[in-house]
Amino acid sequence: MAQKIEPRIFKGARDFLPPQMVRRNYVINIIKTVFEKYGFEPLETPTIELWETLSGKYGEEGDRLTYRFTDRGDREVGLRYDLTVPLSRVVAMYPQIPKPFKRYQIQPVWRADKPQKGRFREFYQCDVDIVGSASMLADAEIIAIIYEILQILRFEEFTIRINSRKVLSGMVEVSGAGMEKEFDIYRAIDKLDKIGFEGVAEELQKLAIPESAVGKLLDILKIEGTPAQRLDTAAGLLAGSAAGQQGVAELITLFQYLSRYEIPGSCFAFDICLARGLDYYTGPIYETVVEKPRIGSITGGGRYDNLIGLFSGQSQPATGSSVGLERIITVMEELEMFPPQLNTSTGVLVTVFNEDLLPYSIQIAGKLRQAGINTDLYTGASKLRGQFGLANDKNIPLVAVAGPDEQAQGSVNVKNMASGEQQTVPLDALVEYIRSILSGD
RNA sequence: GUGGGUGUAGCUCAGUUGGUUAGAGCACCAGGUUGUGGCCCUGGGGGGCGCGGGUUCAAAUCCCGUCACUCACCCCA
Known part of the structure; x- marks a missing residue:
């Protein structure tokens, strides 16, 4: 007999044995069912995309974490980093698709990251997006879906944090920090939960932002009160920025719509510190966090009105969210939320x-x-x-x-x-x- | 890319100040039970201690290197 090959698996990739698959399918089926209940239709795209399709969409960090290689024909290609960019490519390639286009997509994505708890190199995302609607109603639909999915899966404590890139850019504009440092500032702000106001202040100072600008940014971040009050205050502080004002107005509309859905107010919140890492967001952004297992966000998304234009030359409003299957499963395992007897599909x-x-x-x-x-x-x-x-x-x-x-x-x-x-x-x-x-x- | 931790049976781990043929639980196999599992009892197979080198009369136990895995940072689902 030939020498045995040590059975190993690529780091950050996993095998799903039958008992796990039964649970995964249980979650996927619920997610898929809700997506379809809201009138979304399925889409799948290739694992491999041309490098030009993937590059430069996510930001510096995203580029670094995208698997990239040349195929046998010396073509530059990569493994998809998310499902949003492939969707944008599809929408640009098939202009005949009726709008608004509501699609969902459940497929693995790849990130050349170092694996950690709840973090893999190959993992599934479940995306829902609406292309072709600039209305806040589209954003409300997405948030309503997220709420319903988590409800059906019996999540009890979670918060859908909501903010807007326009509000953030308005902040930067008004503060006088300089728009060229926009994304760096967002990243610093995003850490507020972890490092506190002082930490954020330090981070901002490291960016060589004028002292006065740091102060102004912090003032805005420290807004308090109910969501409505904070939006109101923000509107005042952002009076000097057209983008900022528009962002606030949009969020007000969004929250009005959300109040029409049967979502308890305790499940979502305006959170001016939410930034999100990807470059392509342009409007409302949202993510769901759970406190119980400290695992970060279980969903994340937002509006990206300019991304499709990169492929079609004609911009197209779009918004959507990714539902993080892996993290949802991790949470459900840890909190023992799976129905018992969910170990086999055989009767x-x-x-x-x-x-x-x-x-x-x-x-x-x-x-x-x-x-x-x-x-x-x-x-x-x-x-x-x-x-x-x-x-x-x-x-x-x-x-x-x-x-x-x-x-x-x-x-x-x-x-x-x-x-x-x-x-x-x-x-x-x-x-x-x-x-x-x-x-x- | 940066820092910390760990590497002993398929898995989880124990191995005292270096000292005789390296242990446990679980898993596995067989039997108790040739029409019935999960529980229990009995017996059995399986590793030479990540790898390489060094120190020593003697190393899983000490030293050096190396590889792997893992946690955290960054970033993100």
């Missing part, structure tokens, strides 16, 4: 008593499968003991035994693995019996 294992009785077992499995019951027919070589062991290891809730006695009377013996109870049921009643156990419990 029943049909055993094979011996070679002679195999036809009978096949017949039984066929009957169950025809009825739409997920049925495993044992294909191994073990005796009944081993077959029960397998059902146990795989968490299959029911085992059907069809031995000589059962065959003689045209029945099947069904064992409930959780309770240990067994019952012999006639073949005609089998489907109904198993269905009732699997659904009811």
Whole structure:
């Protein structure tokens, strides 16, 4: 035998074994169902994009973290960094797509990052976006979807933080710090939660911003009161900036719309410190944070009215959010939010008593499968003991035994693995019996 | 890219001031139970201590190097 190859996996990438996949699919199905309930339609795009498509969209950091290589034809290509840029490319390539275009997309993305807790190099994102609507209603739809998904998944404590890039740029404009340092300033502001006002002040000073500008920025950041009051105050402080004023006006409209959806006010908040890292945002930005496991944001997004224009030459308003599947799963695992018994997709294992009785077992499995019951027919070589062991290891809730006695009377013996109870049921009643156990419990 | 931590059976880890054939739990295999698992009992297989070098009569235990993994920063889902 040749020397064994040490089985290893690429750092930051993962295998999802069946018990994990069942849970992942559970979450994905809920997300997908809500997306479709709100009238969004599916889209998929290639893993690999031309480098020119990906580069320069996310900012310096984003470029650095994008997997990049040359293919055999010496073409510069990369693995997609997110799902928003590919969407923008698609919208520009297919102008005939009816607008507003509401699409959702659930696919993996890649980042050449150092893996950490809740952080991978290959991971799934679930994006929902609306292209072709400049209305705050589009942003409200996105936020409503996020709320509903988290609700159905039974998240109890989370906050959807909302801000606007226009408000932020208005702040920079009014402060006199200089627009060329805009993004650096955002990054500093974004750290407020972690490093506090003093920390932010230090960060800003490092950027060689005039003392007076630092003071003005901090004054704005320190606005207090209810969301409405803070927006009001912000409007006053940003009076000198057209962008800032427009940003505030948009947020006021957005919050008005949100109040029309049935979202409790405690679940979302105007947060002037929210900045978000990507360069392409132009309007409202939002992200969801949970406190319980300190894992950062579980969703993130915003409006990007100029991105599509980079591909089509004609700008197109767009807004949307990414729902972070991996982090949602991490939180749900840690808080034990998954329904119990969510370990297998199989409902029943049909055993094979011996070679002679195999036809009978096949017949039984066929009957169950025809009825739409997920049925495993044992294909191994073990005796009944081993077959029960397998059902146990795989968490299959029911085992059907069809031995000589059962065959003689045209029945099947069904064992409930959780309770240990067994019952012999006639073949005609089998489907109904198993269905009732699997659904009811 | 920067800093810290760890590397002993498939997994989680223990291994006293360096000293005889390196341990436990879980997992795995077999039997107790040739129509039934999960519990229990009995027995068994499996590593030579990430790798390379050094010190020593003697190293998993000390030193140097190297690799890998991991946590944090940065940034982000």
